[in-house]
Amino acid sequence: xxxxxxILDARGVTKRFPGVLALxxxxxxxxxxxxxxxxxxxxxxxxxxxxxxxxxxxxDSGEIVHAGRPVSFARPLDAxxxxxxxxxxxxxxxxxxxxxxxxxxxxxxxRLGLIDLRRMNREAAAVLDRYGVHVDVxxxxxxxxxxxxxxxxxxxxxxxxxxxxxxxxxxxxxxxREVETLFTVVESLTAKGMAxxxxxxxxxELYRLCETVTVLRDGRVVHTGPLAELDRLTLVAHMLGRExxxxxxxxxxxxxxxxxxxxxxxxxxARGLTKRHVLRGVGLTVRAGEVTGLxxxxxxxxxxxxxAVVGALPLDSGTVTVGGRRLRRLSPATxxxxxMALLPEDRKAEGIVPDLSVRExxxxxxxxxxxxxxxxxxxxxxxxxxxxxxxxxxxAASPEQKVGELSGGNQQKVLLARWxxxxxxxxxxxxxxxxxxxGAKAEVQALIDELAADGLAVVLIxxxxxxxxxxxxxxxxxxxxxxxxxxxxxxxxxHAVMAALAEAEPxxxxxxxx
Amino acid sequence: xxxxxxxALxxxxxxxxxxxxxxxxYAxxxxxxxxxxxxxxxxxxxGNLRTQxxxxxxxxxxxxxxxxxxxxxxxxxxxxxxxxxxxxxxxxYLGFGMxxxxxxxxxxxxxxxxxxxxxxxxxxLQPIVATLALLVxxxxxxxxxxxxxxxxxHNPELLALxxxxxxxxxxxxxxxxxxxxxxxILVGRTTYxxxxxxxxxxxxxxxxxxxxxxxxxxxxxxxxxxxxAVAGVFATARLTASDxxxxxxxxxxxxxxxxxxxxxxxxxxxxxxxxxxxxxxLMQLVRATLIKHDLxxxxxxxxxxxxxxxxxxxxxxxxxx
Numbered sequence: 001x002x003x004x005x006x007i008l009d010a011r012g013v014t015k016r017f018p019g020v021l022a023l024x025x026x027x028x029x030x031x032x033x034x035x036x037x038x039x040x041x042x043x044x045x046x047x048x049x050x051x052x053x054x055x056x057x058x059x060d061s062g063e064i065v066h067a068g069r070p071v072s073f074a075r076p077l078d079a080x081x082x083x084x085x086x087x088x089x090x091x092x093x094x095x096x097x098x099x100x101x102x103x104x105x106x107x108x109x110x111r112l113g114l115i116d117l118r119r120m121n122r123e124a125a126a127v128l129d130r131y132g133v134h135v136d137v138x139x140x141x142x143x144x145x146x147x148x149x150x151x152x153x154x155x156x157x158x159x160x161x162x163x164x165x166x167x168x169x170x171x172x173x174x175x176x177r178e179v180e181t182l183f184t185v186v187e188s189l190t191a192k193g194m195a196x197x198x199x200x201x202x203x204x205e206l207y208r209l210c211e212t213v214t215v216l217r218d219g220r221v222v223h224t225g226p227l228a229e230l231d232r233l234t235l236v237a238h239m240l241g242r243e244x245x246x247x248x249x250x251x252x253x254x255x256x257x258x259x260x261x262x263x264x265x266x267x268x269x270a271r272g273l274t275k276r277h278v279l280r281g282v283g284l285t286v287r288a289g290e291v292t293g294l295x296x297x298x299x300x301x302x303x304x305x306x307x308a309v310v311g312a313l314p315l316d317s318g319t320v321t322v323g324g325r326r327l328r329r330l331s332p333a334t335x336x337x338x339x340m341a342l343l344p345e346d347r348k349a350e351g352i353v354p355d356l357s358v359r360e361x362x363x364x365x366x367x368x369x370x371x372x373x374x375x376x377x378x379x380x381x382x383x384x385x386x387x388x389x390x391x392x393x394x395x396a397a398s399p400e401q402k403v404g405e406l407s408g409g410n411q412q413k414v415l416l417a418r419w420x421x422x423x424x425x426x427x428x429x430x431x432x433x434x435x436x437x438x439g440a441k442a443e444v445q446a447l448i449d450e451l452a453a454d455g456l457a458v459v460l461i462x463x464x465x466x467x468x469x470x471x472x473x474x475x476x477x478x479x480x481x482x483x484x485x486x487x488x489x490x491x492x493x494x495h496a497v498m499a500a501l502a503e504a505e506p507x508x509x510x511x512x513x514x
Numbered sequence: 515x516x517x518x519x520x521x522a523l524x525x526x527x528x529x530x531x532x533x534x535x536x537x538x539x540y541a542x543x544x545x546x547x548x549x550x551x552x553x554x555x556x557x558x559x560x561g562n563l564r565t566q567x568x569x570x571x572x573x574x575x576x577x578x579x580x581x582x583x584x585x586x587x588x589x590x591x592x593x594x595x596x597x598x599x600x601x602x603x604x605x606x607y608l609g610f611g612m613x614x615x616x617x618x619x620x621x622x623x624x625x626x627x628x629x630x631x632x633x634x635x636x637x638x639l640q641p642i643v644a645t646l647a648l649l650v651x652x653x654x655x656x657x658x659x660x661x662x663x664x665x666x667x668h669n670p671e672l673l674a675l676x677x678x679x680x681x682x683x684x685x686x687x688x689x690x691x692x693x694x695x696x697x698x699i700l701v702g703r704t705t706y707x708x709x710x711x712x713x714x715x716x717x718x719x720x721x722x723x724x725x726x727x728x729x730x731x732x733x734x735x736x737x738x739x740x741x742x743a744v745a746g747v748f749a750t751a752r753l754t755a756s757d758x759x760x761x762x763x764x765x766x767x768x769x770x771x772x773x774x775x776x777x778x779x780x781x782x783x784x785x786x787x788x789x790x791x792x793x794x795x796l797m798q799l800v801r802a803t804l805i806k807h808d809l810x811x812x813x814x815x816x817x818x819x820x821x822x823x824x825x826x827x828x829x830x831x832x833x834x835x
Contacts, residue, residue: 312722349718355783371704
């Protein structure tokens with residue numbers, strides 16, 4: 001049936017969600033004693049695949065052969081019983097219970113039918129010691145550091161006799177020292193024959209730890225094989241879906257020519273935006289009439305930078321200057337008053353108010369400045385809404401239709417209208433064309449060009465490399481929360497962006513101040 | 515995941531539950547009225563209808579404030595205790611006359627609302643926990659004010675609030691109607707009302723749109739406290755006594771019931787003012803109908819429970835569209 005040397009063999013795994021094919025005939029083979037990397041950008045299907053392997057989802061079709069037998073996990077417990085242990089990003093432990101209880105949850109040592117607390121605590125301390133974690137095991141788990149929590153999860157998986165360990169971005173909130181400890185532990189586990197599926201966006205870690213790699217894109221496997229044979233640039237190209245030798249000369253997007261705006265005074269200057277584990281001293285200058293692209297892989301800090309600029313992400317330090325004046329207290333309200341607006345990445349969670357009408361969604365941010373004594377003239381509202389529905393060609397039955405009933409593209413246009421009717425100086429667009437149909441996408445791209453031509457400063461974030469390169473006059477490339485390259489004029493190109501993404505990571509210790 | 519739902523399609527599938535959720539409460543009130551008109555002797559008597567309205571009025575007033583808070587994706591468990599607090603404050607200041615006493619009672623309600631709102635919006639406690647504190651402490655405080663005793667009230671002006679009438683309509687019913695109108699305008703027409711609904715509908719979006727979310731939330735709780743105090747004043751006047759241990763008992767549950775039965779989802783983002791009034795009326799009519807047919811009060815309570823379940827179930831259907 002299957003090679004005895006494989007622990008898990010997934011073949012043709014397919015999973016469909018309403019409207020989306022999340023996984024399309026995905027194959028994955030995991031071998032004992034090896035660390036296998038699973039990479040891909042947003043929406044590639046990594047989480048869906050992990051959830052199927054760990055029993056949280058059920059595949060629509062395809063086969064999973066585990067230890068030589070075809071298996072079908074009905075629930076996570078079955079996968080655990082079969083020796084597959086998953087450590088999620090948000091650690092799935094119980095914060096209010098003690099470290100020792102978390103470690104032994106469900107397998108507590110007993111004495112006379114009761115939990116033998118003393119033995120449990122003693123053994124827990126001994127186990128964690130081996131993982132380099134020295135904490136009081138009777139303390140609630142929530143009071144110890146994230147790195148130590150990650151280790152507890154790991155120790156628990158091992159103690160459960162797991163033979164396959166799935167780790168979903170385990171290092172995203174760890175200190176460099178903790179990352180080292182984690183790697184040592186993972187290496188010792190594989191030496192004992194455990195198979196590890198390792199999900200991460202940090203190329204550095206992948207090349208350090210993993211022997212083989214599977215790259216997913218749009219639900220399909222686009223590459224699988226030994227990692228050592230793949231140079232960084234090619235790996236990045238696979239992830240972003242760009243073929244290196246045939247980067248197209250003529251684009252398919254609706255963006256016009258690049259322009260040079262270095263003469264214009266900066267509209268917004270951000271300096272040293274810093275937040276622990278997220279941003280490390282990001283600086284960004286945006287000029288009138290210029291589209292500044294933010295490039296980077298998933299988790300590089302692009303959305304976070306945009307949010308920080310408009311005060312929606314509390315910072316440890318950093319300044320934002322608009323039109324030469326430094327904003328004193330950063331908050332969305334002050335940012336809007338200063339003329340900045342952010343179109344958020346997650347339209348449903350942070351953008352639309354689904355039960356309110358198109359009219360009310362468009363005017364949500366403008367309402368305070370339109371109102372007289374707490375009331376807003378209905379006629380005035382309707383005039384503004386009519387202007388923008390026409391200009392952005394929003395298709396709705398009427399301005400009173402609920403926004404939740406519109407298509408994704410029209411919802412996005414409603415959100416654009418919400419910001420444009422404030423007449424901003426700087427518009428930050430986070431994935432403005434994600435999840436909208438082709439027609440609306442072209443319209444939004446054309447609109448971005450038009451706005452910039454009218455003198456608006458635009459920050460464009462897009463995981464679609466082609467859109468980014470053709471839309472932006474200038475690109476700032478981020479990696480691991482820091483600016484690693486700034487591309488201007490003729491340097492703006494897909495190859496240059498990918499090269500910047502693939503470069504060796506800056507040494508973290510130099511940049512961190514902790 | 516992005517799913518582009520064509521308007522017509524989504525609309526039709528959700529049509530029935532939405533109709534029931536939006537208009538079911540009015541239909542239920544009409545059905546009960548029709549039933550009683552036929553089967554209950556003297557039900558349509560002016561005197562009886564008047565009694566029904568007078569009995570429902572305090573709950574209507576409390577429920578209006580509750581609807582605002584629930585629309586903001588919150589809840590206020592303390593309204594019954596705030597009613598008691600208002601009742602306890604009245605005799606302390608009645609020596610200065612009716613108006614000073616009422617004013618102080620209303621201020622007590624506003625203070626309670628400020629306390630709740632601050633805990634929710636500034637400290638960031640969950641509304642159910644934040645207001646639970648005052649549910650317990652408020653009545654305790656009221657009992658301390660009152661010295662743990664019922665006080666008979668004799669101020670004629672105050673008592674007139676309870677049994678007086680204007681142009682043949684009881685003052686308390688007029689007050690409830692006036693507050694209903696004011697709340698409807700607040701929610702439907704003012705900037706504040708629309709912002710409140712937006713905060714309840716999608717708080718992260720409201721924050722990103724630069725709305726003063728804290729101020730909006732605190733105001734909702736202050737209004738809720740104020741409305742509860744108004745209800746407390748009327749309840750005291752009708753009882754002709756300040757009885758902090760009895761006034762407003764379980765009012766929070768009646769108010770939440772009226773709001774939910776009226777079609778306001780507990781998940782926020784929507785405030786149905788007239789629906790809330792109808793919800794309060796419905797619960798009142800159910801009780802009256804059963805009692806007039808000599809069924810015990812316990813049967814009425816079970817009927818109310820059944821209605822709540824139906825209302826919540828229908829709302830759930832609509833949500834999972």
